[in-house]
Each structure stands twice: as C-alpha cells, then as structure tokens.
Amino acid sequence: xTDRVRGAGDPQDAELLTRWKAGDQRAASMxxxxxxxxxxxxxxxxxxxxxxxxxxxxxxxxAFASLDGFRGDSSFRTWLFTIERRLLLDRRRAExxxxxxxxxxxxxxxxxxxxxxxxxxxxxxxxxxxxxGTLTPTQREVFVLRVTEGLSYKEIAEAVGSTEGAARxxxxxxxxxxxxxxxx
Amino acid sequence: xxxxxxxxxxxxxxDLMHGxxxxxxxxxxxxxxxxxxxxRAELALLQRVRxxxxxxxxxxxxxxxxxxxxxxxxxxxxxxxxxxxxVVLVVGGSSLFLRAADREPKLLDTxxxxxxxxxxxxxxxxxxxxxxxxxxxxxxxxGGLDGMLSEEPEEIMVPLEGSGS
Numbered sequence: 001x002t003d004r005v006r007g008a009g010d011p012q013d014a015e016l017l018t019r020w021k022a023g024d025q026r027a028a029s030m031x032x033x034x035x036x037x038x039x040x041x042x043x044x045x046x047x048x049x050x051x052x053x054x055x056x057x058x059x060x061x062x063a064f065a066s067l068d069g070f071r072g073d074s075s076f077r078t079w080l081f082t083i084e085r086r087l088l089l090d091r092r093r094a095e096x097x098x099x100x101x102x103x104x105x106x107x108x109x110x111x112x113x114x115x116x117x118x119x120x121x122x123x124x125x126x127x128x129x130x131x132x133g134t135l136t137p138t139q140r141e142v143f144v145l146r147v148t149e150g151l152s153y154k155e156i157a158e159a160v161g162s163t164e165g166a167a168r169x170x171x172x173x174x175x176x177x178x179x180x181x182x183x184x
Numbered sequence: 185x186x187x188x189x190x191x192x193x194x195x196x197x198x199d200l201m202h203g204x205x206x207x208x209x210x211x212x213x214x215x216x217x218x219x220x221x222x223x224r225a226e227l228a229l230l231q232r233v234r235x236x237x238x239x240x241x242x243x244x245x246x247x248x249x250x251x252x253x254x255x256x257x258x259x260x261x262x263x264x265x266x267x268x269x270x271v272v273l274v275v276g277g278s279s280l281f282l283r284a285a286d287r288e289p290k291l292l293d294t295x296x297x298x299x300x301x302x303x304x305x306x307x308x309x310x311x312x313x314x315x316x317x318x319x320x321x322x323x324x325x326x327g328g329l330d331g332m333l334s335e336e337p338e339e340i341m342v343p344l345e346g347s348g349s
Contacts, residue, residue, distance in 0.1 A: 020254060021254050023254070025248075028248055028251055029244065029248045032244045032247050032248050032251075033244050036242040036244050036247060037239070037241070037242060039242075040239045040240075040242045041237045041238075041239050044237065044239045045237050052239065053242060053243065056242055056247065057246065057247045057250055060247050060250075060251060061247075061250055061251060061252065064251045064252055064254070065252045067254070124232060124236075125232075125235065125236040125238075126236075128232050128233050128235075128236040129236050132233065132236075143233075144237065146198050147198050147201070147230050147233050147234055148233065148234050148237040149202075150198060150199065150201065150202025150204055152199075152204075168195070175226070176187075178229070178233070179187075179229070182229075
C-alpha cells in the first residue's frame with residue numbers, strides 16, 4: 001500500500017500549516033495530498049463507501065475553516081481523523097432518523113450491514129471487508145486506525161475520544177471478532 | 185485460529201507493518217516471530233486487512249478548490265476575549281455615563297422627567313391577556329397618540345444667486 005506520505009506526528013505538517021496561514025496556497029495542496037488517502041481509507045472502512053470522497057472533502061473544509069482551533073496537542077492527521085469521525089457520527093445519526101421503521105442499535109446496524117456483505121463476499125478482500133463490517137462502529141474505528149493507518153493507542157484514544165486502555169480492548173475484541181468471522 | 189499469549193508482542197504487529205516498532209523492541213519482536221506461528225498468522229491477517237482497505241485515489245484538486253481562505257485569528261475568537269470585551273464595554277459605558285452625570289446633574293433629572301411624562305400603555309404578557317374592555321381602551325389610547333409633528337416645519341428660503349432680491 002502506498003501512502004503518499006507518512007503523516008502522523010510529521011513535523012512537516014506544522015511547517016505547511018504555518019506557510020498556509022502566511023498565504024501560501026500550495027501548502028494547502030500539499031497538506032491535502034499528505035492526508036487525503038488515509039482519510040478516504042478510514043471513511044471507506046467505517047462504512048462510508050458511496051460518499052467517502054465527499055466525507056474527505058468535508059473533513060478538510062471543516063479543518064481548514066477552524067484551523068485556529070488546532071492546538072497541536074495531537075498530530076494534524078489525528079486531528080483530521082477526529083473531525084472525520086464526528087462527521088461520520090453525524091451522518092449515522094441522520095441516517096438513523098431518516099427511516100420511519102424500527103430503530104436499530106449501532107451494533108445491530110453493523111450486523112445487518114455485514115450479513116448483506118457476507119452474501120456477496122467472494123474473494124479474499126471482500127471477505128476481510130465483510131469481517132471488518134461485522135464489528136461495532138467503535139471497534140471498527142479503532143481497528144482501522146490501528147491496522148490500516150498505524151496509529152498508536154494514544155493517538156487512537158485522542159481521535160475517538162477514549163482512553164488508551166479502552167482502545168486496546170476494542171482492538172483486541174475486534175481482532176478476535178474478525179478471526180471468528182473468517183474461521184467460520 | 186490459535187492466539188499467542190504474549191500480548192506485548194501481538195500489540196507490536198500493526199507497528200511492524202507501519203515501520204513504527206521502537207528500536208529497542210525490534211530484535212525481540214523478530215525473534216518472537218521466528219518462533220511463533222500464531223503471531224505470523226496474525227501478522228498475515230493484519231496485512232490482508234490493510235490490503236483490503238485500498239481505495240481509489242482521491243481527487244485532491246477538487247478538495248483544494250473547496251477550501252476556505254485563511255482568515256486569521258479574529259480579535260474575538262477566544263471566549264475569554266469575548267467576556268473581557270463585554271466587561272470593558274459595561275464598565276467603560278457606566279463610568280462614562282456617571283462622569284457625564286457628575287458634570288451635568290440635570291441629565292439625570294431630565295431622564296427621570298422624560299420617563300415620568302412619557303405615555304404609558306399598560307399591557308399584560310400578551311394581547312390575549314386583555315379583556316374586550318381593555319382592548320377598546322388600548323385602541324382609544326393608541327388613537328390619541330400623535331405620531332406626527334404638531335407643527336409644520338418653517339420653510340427655509342434660500343436666495344438664488346443673481347435673482348436680485
């Protein structure tokens with residue numbers, strides 16, 4: 001997998017942000033280049049398959065509009081994940097309100113989604129996606145950030161508003177769930 | 185799938201994929217992987233997960249064109265600054281008013297007098313609280329108020345140049 005740049009904790013981000021604030025538009029392009037793929041993977045893996053591009057764009061627009069709120073306590077990429085996750089949650093809530101039928105819990109929604117996915121899962125990648133899809137939303141977020149993006153438990157805790165210990169538990173529960181799904 | 189009981193080593197497997205294993209632990213992890221089939225299988229699974237997360241390249245130009253321009257930090261961006269500005273306005277405004285009142289004692293009298301002589305309409309919480317009689321009285325009072333000037337303003341005559349008058 002070729003990521004355009006290793007982003008988490010990269011000191012170049014701070015420099016690019018400074019340049020953008022000074023009016024250098026190319027710095028914004030470089031920041032987007034550095035992190036767009038990671039945000040798209042996160043969106044896609046967390047279920048935003050049809051509109052991951054839109055979600056990535058919304059994340060950047062919101063981030064750049066509120067850049068003065070970024071204190072640099074976490075890496076820029078972790079902050080972007082935090083924003084994207086909030087947007088994802090907003091969409092999930094909006095989707096839940098939309099159907100007039102029975103209200104389903106997050107866990108149940110994930111299971112329904114993946115039962116359907118499992119039917120069409122033929123090749124290995126689809127099977128793995130289906131397995132990831134069986135996870136609860138929080139497990140999925142933590143697992144994707146850990147495995148796909150390589151974030152530490154500390155960074156994940158910052159992104160999902162949790163603790164390192166909780167992130168670790170979510171990761172191992174997710175891994176166990178995926179193994180069980182694939183073993184069946 | 186059998187799981188390895190060494191949680192510390194298992195926790196390092198995602199870091200190994202991303203080249204983030206701390207130097208001091210790399211040798212121990214390599215040695216552990218050589219002898220642990222469960223961790224090798226888990227690492228292979230994690231790599232499958234990572235591969236499965238591939239997505240088409242994002243159109244970054246479209247994103248960049250949608251970005252807002254940087255506006256910089258506004259003076260009242262911080263909530264603390266907003267509170268401080270409100271305090272300055274209230275304190276400053278009050279002190280200016282009191283100083284003006286000291287210089288011109290008549291000012292307070294004038295305000296009090298104006299309040300006392302201003303036409304007052306007694307209303308309840310809403311028009312629904314008023315009885316029919318009250319509404320009629322209110323209509324009469326409103327009719328008695330004169331919103332127009334009591335006198336026509338005097339005409340201002342501007343002599344035209346060269347008119348000879």
